[in-house]
Amino acid sequence: RQRVLSGIQPTADSFHFGNYLGALRQWVSLQDEHEPFYMVVDQHAITVEQDPKVLRERTYRSAAQLLAMGVDPERSAIFVQSHVPAHAQLAWVLNCITAFGEARRMTQFKDKSAKGGEGASSVGLFTYPILQAADILLYRPAYVPVGEDQRQHLELTRDLAHRFNTRYKKTFRLPEPYILKETAKIYDLQNPTAKMSKSASSPAGIIDLLDDPKVSAKKIRSAVTDSEAVVAFDPEGKPGVSNLLSIFAALTGRPAEEIAGDYAGRGYGDLKGDLADVVVGFVTPLRDRALELLEDRSALDEVLASGAARARAVADRTLADVYDRVGFVRPL
Numbered sequence: 001r002q003r004v005l006s007g008i009q010p011t012a013d014s015f016h017f018g019n020y021l022g023a024l025r026q027w028v029s030l031q032d033e034h035e036p037f038y039m040v041v042d043q044h045a046i047t048v049e050q051d052p053k054v055l056r057e058r059t060y061r062s063a064a065q066l067l068a069m070g071v072d073p074e075r076s077a078i079f080v081q082s083h084v085p086a087h088a089q090l091a092w093v094l095n096c097i098t099a100f101g102e103a104r105r106m107t108q109f110k111d112k113s114a115k116g117g118e119g120a121s122s123v124g125l126f127t128y129p130i131l132q133a134a135d136i137l138l139y140r141p142a143y144v145p146v147g148e149d150q151r152q153h154l155e156l157t158r159d160l161a162h163r164f165n166t167r168y169k170k171t172f173r174l175p176e177p178y179i180l181k182e183t184a185k186i187y188d189l190q191n192p193t194a195k196m197s198k199s200a201s202s203p204a205g206i207i208d209l210l211d212d213p214k215v216s217a218k219k220i221r222s223a224v225t226d227s228e229a230v231v232a233f234d235p236e237g238k239p240g241v242s243n244l245l246s247i248f249a250a251l252t253g254r255p256a257e258e259i260a261g262d263y264a265g266r267g268y269g270d271l272k273g274d275l276a277d278v279v280v281g282f283v284t285p286l287r288d289r290a291l292e293l294l295e296d297r298s299a300l301d302e303v304l305a306s307g308a309a310r311a312r313a314v315a316d317r318t319l320a321d322v323y324d325r326v327g328f329v330r331p332l
């Protein structure tokens with residue numbers, strides 16, 4: 001069984017449909033054939049300012065959502081990034097083999113630092129992709145299930161792995177991104193050319209897993225479309241409608257074009273109403289289960305502790321190899 005690794009930031013009270021369809025659903029399906037390591041990346045979250053109380057709460061909410069959607073702690077190590085010190089330790093070594101200009105090319109930094117200006121951004125936000133490379137490489141995974149927005153970071157991860165392997169000795173496996181074309185990028189409902197994002201979308205643009213399902217239904221009914229009133233799957237020409245069709249297709253397992261065919265001669269209102277029903281049917285049990293799991297913090301602590309122990313066993317071994325290869329003296 002090959003390893004897979006992925007992470008998600010506890011930067012909102014709830015995950016959204018982009019997170020779920022783009023990445024988390026694959027976290028669940030990959031469990032059958034692989035050995036997964038899935039983490040809540042609290043160290044990535046603090047690259048932008050977080051309220052400590054809120055961050056802690058969101059970390060628990062993240063764990064509860066993963067369990068509720070079917071990430072199984074028997075088959076998958078579910079843990080919190082800061083519980084495994086090797087992530088920060090390997091990140092330092094990788095910082096030292098990353099060129100400044102190489103880090104500078106990361107478009108996500110450019111996007112995320114655009115708001116406050118580069119001067120207002122933390123160095124942590126700048127080096128975030130290097131910590132992410134460490135997160136991944138420690139586990140020597142074959143695949144990393146993520147959304148399209150992470151492709152460039154995966155490329156950097158592979159470049160750093162290759163560089164380390166050639167400069168020192170073969171240590172890391174070059175991981176492949178695992179990105180499903182149909183759901184690689186889910187768009188903001190109000191701004192269907194931008195990705196749905198925890199930190200950048202307006203509330204009306206995001207469908208959250210833990211929202212009251214009635215609120216989600218309303219958001220779908222108010223999604224931005226276009227003035228043609230013809231339901232067709234055409235991501236370039238009709239981004240709003242096509243985004244709704246992509247979500248519809250992902251939740252029902254039917255091709256988007258086929259669903260579009262059902263609405264020939266009907267308006268957007270019918271499509272939105274039916275999708276709202278599908279979404280409510282999907283989120284209601286998931287949300288109930290997540291809220292129930294959140295009631296028992298010590299059970300969540302136990303899951304995270306056992307996940308971290310499994311993760312440390314793998315990560316510490318890789319880190320020891322790395323320290324040895326770069327020439328650090330082994331402590332007695």
Ligand code: ATP
Binds near residue numbers: 008019149197198
């Ligand atoms: P933030 O805005 O704080 O960066 P985010 O919504 O991008 O939050 P992350 O925790 O950064 O969420 O990403 C978690 C996973 O969800 C990643 O694999 C990412 O590629 C995926 N993802 C995020 N947004 C989308 C989206 N709109 N469509 C598809 N996948 C997405």
Ligand code: MG
């Ligand atoms: Mg993100």
